[in-house]
Amino acid sequence: MSTEKELITIITEAVLETELCKKIEQLGATGYTVIDVRGKGHTGNRGGDWKESANIQIEVVCNAHLAEVITHTLETNYFDDYAMIVYRSPVTVLRSDKF
Amino acid sequence: MSTEKELITIITEAVLETELCKKIEQLGATGYTVIDVRGKGHTGNRGGDWKESANIQIEVVCNAHLAEVITHTLETNYFDDYAMIVYRSPVTVLRSDKF
């Protein structure tokens, strides 16, 4: 089993946390990690002082195929309406059977 | 438009947040993300209990050229006087026109 996986990083509105995490699980990811962040992008300043303007960063480690599925789902369902960026990078995992 | 971009990660003193974010925007980045972190390095323990000892991690996704400019600016202006590390890695972004 290959230890080369993909890390997907999603930075988006905090209000989406529950919904996205559920969806990521449903699509087959074995886990995810969420960080409270703040930032600025096309939709303006999201300083995170209160829930409405708070961002989260979601990280998912998974295989290349699932990475495709997840990013595609995000692109289709959330990109138009929400502040969101998504990027991927290759990572080498320990215990690759965990993912 | 290529989807291959660079992710710059800057870990430095929290007191620099406003200044660095402004500079990063001025240099042409389309956005940035900031995380509250703590850590230890050459300048000692930065446990983040209070503002003076707090660190932030700034993440910027941009093209290779801008990445050069930003890292160079950091190196010239801040490396000597502040607790700071900077690293880059290639990432594949969704909607590359956003960056």
Place this chain on the structure above:
Amino acid sequence: MSTEKELITIITEAVLETELCKKIEQLGATGYTVIDVRGKGHTGNRGGDWKESANIQIEVVCNAHLAEVITHTLETNYFDDYAMIVYRSPVTVLRSDKF
């Protein structure tokens, strides 16, 4: 001195913070960064509401050899008993003599 280093990312139980940071230093890392995160994985939901269920993400930039040593140590000592994932990725650092 090469500027190509490795970034190790460890996501695990918050209760391990002191112990792991100490060990990472002892093994020879020049520093580390810690972030408070939450998440879900094989050991279930770790929502971070209180210390018992909180996760941390530890990031270490180091050379390839030390990366081997650190990940191996983690694998041997913590993987069986703790909620933990570990992955590595190559990064290009500024001022490579810092690491």
Place this chain on the structure above:
Amino acid sequence: MIDPIILFFIFGFLASLFRSDLKIPPAIYDLLSILLLITIGMKGGVELAKQPFISLLPQIGVVLLIGFVIPLVLSPVLRQLGKFKREDAASIAAHYGSVSVGTFAVAIAFMENNSIEYEAHLPVFVVMLEIPAIIVGILLAKGIQANMAWGKISHEIFLGKGVVLLIGGLAIGWIAGPDGITKIKPLFFDLFTGILALFLLEMGLITARQLSSLKNYGFFLVGFGIIVPVLMAIGGVWVGLAMGLSVGGATVLGTLTASASYIAVPAAMRISVPSANPTLSLTASLGITFPFNVLVGIPIYYQIAKLMQG
């Protein structure tokens, strides 16, 4: 004499305007709003424990009706006059149909500062007015569709943090009654005005940050955010007097109808009507209507109530 809680709001506003690095940590903002919401809920609940619930039912019915009617009236106005697209009109209408707990607390402080009497069960109306407008707003935005995710939507509406805390506080106050809550009063009741002051400091900081959005969205919003509250306040005061409230009580009801939500509704709309632009509704409710009501609206509504009482 100017109420110091208003001064805290102005202080926050100015600090943010001058780009001070003053910040209230998000965790503290959460604590403050948890305390405010529970306490207001509890105050309502304690009153319910004092009088037979049945006697309040007619008033509650009227208030619920207000919550349904306001967004139905505002949404077409926004589409026609404001040229907003369907979802945006519906979302803004929902914000104004619902209420702002912070504004309510300032109104109550105004009553007490000026020794104006008001009905003690008014907090119950806050709880009642939170929800109907959200439902109407979603229906206006989406129409009634066969495949609507009602499970998800009603979850957002009834189990959002704001609503849960108000209802939880109400239930606790109701069950425990006036004597039961004696021992928790020092935290929830004695500190209330101080907590409100800190909360308004943060609101000032946030409000000032909304201003930058104003220029992007033209001045229709400014007019809307000032004129509509005044009109709704007149309506609310009139209904209040008609249903037998004192001048103070009618003023508070008028303030409630004049106020626009910035906690429960934004969250629910963001999830349920994603294509509505949140900046529009927040700029209006938080950037214009909130400061207007808090700084100049409430005393005006009180004068209106006195006039209408005749």
Place this chain on the structure above:
Amino acid sequence: MIDPIILFFIFGFLASLFRSDLKIPPAIYDLLSILLLITIGMKGGVELAKQPFISLLPQIGVVLLIGFVIPLVLSPVLRQLGKFKREDAASIAAHYGSVSVGTFAVAIAFMENNSIEYEAHLPVFVVMLEIPAIIVGILLAKGIQANMAWGKISHEIFLGKGVVLLIGGLAIGWIAGPDGITKIKPLFFDLFTGILALFLLEMGLITARQLSSLKNYGFFLVGFGIIVPVLMAIGGVWVGLAMGLSVGGATVLGTLTASASYIAVPAAMRISVPSANPTLSLTASLGITFPFNVLVGIPIYYQIAKLMQG
């Protein structure tokens, strides 16, 4: 009449059960527990300042003994009846040998609500009961080994946050004495019940989340988590009366023995006995025993104490 702090617990429990997004930020949870622990410690310390320490020594000795004995008794039960592996049995036993500060605070509130007298130095027992069970638990799990990292372990035991705050509060109360602490009373003493209410709200939220683990670990834990506390309460009440405590005091001691730790012990065990499954002990102590004691246990233990007093 139901105590409102219990209502806060139930409120949190229900909010979490219905998957509301209500959350107490971790920083606020930390603040609440810091305040609770310091205050309970200080209350004990103030009493120590009032009476000669020597006169309490016999009672303290007995209480320490209880802390050592309980895990020694429970661990074999868990291995034999529960079929738990050595480390898990030891860890659960340590949780039940130690105490829950939240449960203690609820017991004190119960006494005051019902005007039942109790000895003011009871908080000292909380401090005494925190630690012994942890030591015993670690020894039971690991046996006495030559190469044991005692430095690390005793650090975990004596310098964990919970223990440090209790002991710190005790010392401050003792040195400052009843008069000394007058000026800090508004924060630490007057707000205490309100702080406890918020703390129980959070405990309700957390408790409900433990329930999902229940189905994975069979119903032995449910039985254990209810029956064992009752038995330990009977023992505790009996010892309490035997050593001369009032009915109220014996009830509180019974409640302490019946309660299981969810702050100090889990952290210490996680570091010192990594192979013990933390979900097992937390599900039992937090998911079952804590709500049982708080909701129904304490009044029962009081009846038991009255009966045994004769």
Place this chain on the structure above:
Amino acid sequence: MIDPIILFFIFGFLASLFRSDLKIPPAIYDLLSILLLITIGMKGGVELAKQPFISLLPQIGVVLLIGFVIPLVLSPVLRQLGKFKREDAASIAAHYGSVSVGTFAVAIAFMENNSIEYEAHLPVFVVMLEIPAIIVGILLAKGIQANMAWGKISHEIFLGKGVVLLIGGLAIGWIAGPDGITKIKPLFFDLFTGILALFLLEMGLITARQLSSLKNYGFFLVGFGIIVPVLMAIGGVWVGLAMGLSVGGATVLGTLTASASYIAVPAAMRISVPSANPTLSLTASLGITFPFNVLVGIPIYYQIAKLMQG
């Protein structure tokens, strides 16, 4: 009798020394300092509302002067005797020219504990002493350059969190006056000493962590951090008596001059004089001078004031 707030400081110090994992979350530290700063500001403002501002102007003038003079005196001392480089000398001098709000609060608590009278407008001096030393420090470090980023620098000085909260509180207290603030007193005034106790607990934790830097920076700093405050206190007491303050008031002014900033100045220096080593100034101000003043300095300064009063 030892003040319990001092015990909280010692408690935090010891907990950190023994490497306990006790931590005050950063958000809570922020809340505590926000409350302290606003309250001290408000106390000053309320006094300004009571007496004609003009009557205080001479005293305020003198105090501002002190703030400008101290760093001018200290900086050459640090360069000559301490062999510090220009920027470091300037930065340390700025820290000692400005004031520590925590130390001020402890001094006030000392006065009240010992029923010593003092002028109620002293908090105004805190606000006045915050700023001048920062300006002087920056000028000393950089010289007066043509291309100085004064915009950025004055932003750091006047809009830093500490200064803004003090001035905001001052303004609120001044405008609202003694009666206006009645309703927010429970949070800001009644809880003040308790909040200060928690703040000192955190200061204890932080202070102990500074100690490790001590060995790196030799013992000049230790001497400087103890001798200089005593000398400055004598100066401050003398000026205070000379300008007509009571013994208590002069003691507090002496304590202010003796104290060194660890909030406003470090942040401003870090941005405006990047090449100054922050560890040097923080080790001195926080690791040595703060505990010295709080634990032994204040009573000594009081004795000095009594002696000088004659």
